[in-house]
Amino acid sequence: MNDLMAIPCVLMRGGTSKGPFFLSNDLPGDIAARDEVLLAAMGSGHPLQIDGVGGSNPVTSKVAIVSPSDRPDADVEYLFAQVSVLERRVDTSPNCGNMLAAVGPFAIEAGLMRASSPLTVVRIYNVNTNTLIEAEVQTPNGRVTYQGDASIDGVPGNAAPVSLTFLDASNPDTGNLFPTGAKLDEIGGVSVTCINAAMPMVLLRAADVGATGYETAAEINQNIDLLARIEAIRLAAGERMGLGDVADRVIPKPVLLAQPRSGGDLSVRYLMPHTCHPALASTGAVGIATASLHEGTVVSDLRGVKNPPATVSIEHPSGKINVRFSFRNGIAVAGILRTARRLFEGRILVPSEPYDRSPVHVA
Structure with missing residues (x-):
């Protein structure tokens, strides 16, 4: 498998969407190369995204890229990518509030910030829209829990609540x-x-x-x-x-x-x-x-x-x-109020040719 590159990845559901979550320094620094990696990971350009992990629907063809933040008002930074199903195109102009629900749990479990108990407030800076959001994540005994009694329409069953506060969306x-x-x-x-x-x-x-x-x-x-x-x-x-x-x-x-x-x-x-x-x-x-x-x-x-x-x-x-x-x-x-769940963790395999190890620039 020397023609494939293994990239650490966590598949997560956030609200009524789902997709792979990456740490920014695990992706190429060059934007064009990064987008090629995302397109290969999702299998875009095919209605079933048969050659990737995309779910053949816009709500399941989404990617989150997360990094620590140097901003005094944020703990982590989140770049959202909408990956087209039928076309080989990546759009980073919008935010996604459903995927946002999983950013806090992902960041804590990735070691980007320390959890408190019984809940942790994660301050998230959305790179796409230059906005700040607070996520309240359930962390009893300092560990993320996904089990709980909250439910949201469009997702079966119950899960731990994730409360999102958009600090300046209506300012x-x-x-x-x-x-x-x-x-x-x-x-x-x-x-x-x-x-x-x-x-x-x-x-x-x-x-x-x-x-x-x-x-x-x-x-x-x-x-x-x-x-x-x-x-x-x-x-x-x-x-x-x-x-x-x-x-x-x-x-x-x-x-x-x-x-x-x-x-x-x-x-x-x-x-x-x-x-x-x-x-x-x-x-x-x-x-x-x-x-x-x-x-x-x-x-x-x-x-x-x-x-x-x-x-x-x-x-x-x-x-x-x-x-x-x-x-x-x-x-x-x-x-x-949203919910989230960690679905799969491991490494995603993509063609190695466009890949390099320089840090991603999400600004």
Whole structure:
């Protein structure tokens, strides 16, 4: 096997996503070489990702790269990579809040920080979005536990809770919360809200593009005309948000909104961006809920304005997710509950030719 390189790797589930977790210094320092390693590891370029560990779906074709941080306000740094299934493309522009749920446990067990008891707060700097998140990890007797009574829709069974607090996702002082300069825009005859809170998104009423907002993910994925109309709006929104040509990027994410059906505050269908998420991205939930705090957005026009402290309950194809807003230093911070599990640890084998041992640069 001298033509293969063995790289230390841990396969983890974070929230409703899963993928390999790497320490940054185990990957190439050159970005192009690093991406080749990730594409080979996942088996991208094939619908089944048959020659790698990817799960042939965007929610199972994700990678986390973790390193210690020199920042005084963070313990570790987390670079998220969305690895395309069908194309040989790696996108590091977005964050992933579901994979984020496993960063704290991974960092502790990798020895990047010392655990306390009964829980450990891991301060995470997300390199993709330049944001800070706190993760509360259950660590009785100073050891990570994955067993517990918490449950989240979209994942079977129970597990230990991981509480995530997005410290500045909804902070209007960043100057980029509504990147078009308006809370409401019109694109292609449709009223939309372009927001950048945890994840750049374009929010619109499902009815305005001929949908109900209650479709299954499969029904949306099969509706070619609907997807084409949404994509046209997304491309125009990307330009207005200052993201440029987003045809080959996974941001902004389009989100279809509708009135709730099961006691929540609203129903959503979140696209990734060309297929519908089977549940809802955690960062997407934070951004959608943040829009409800501001008068004049598509969300607040649909369901009214929320005033912190408050909980926003969002219905999605697999159930619900709640976003809790509280105040810290006068700023509304967003909290969600996720779970995580360590699935496999060992070494992943990739072709050795593009690989080198220089440290990765995640900035």
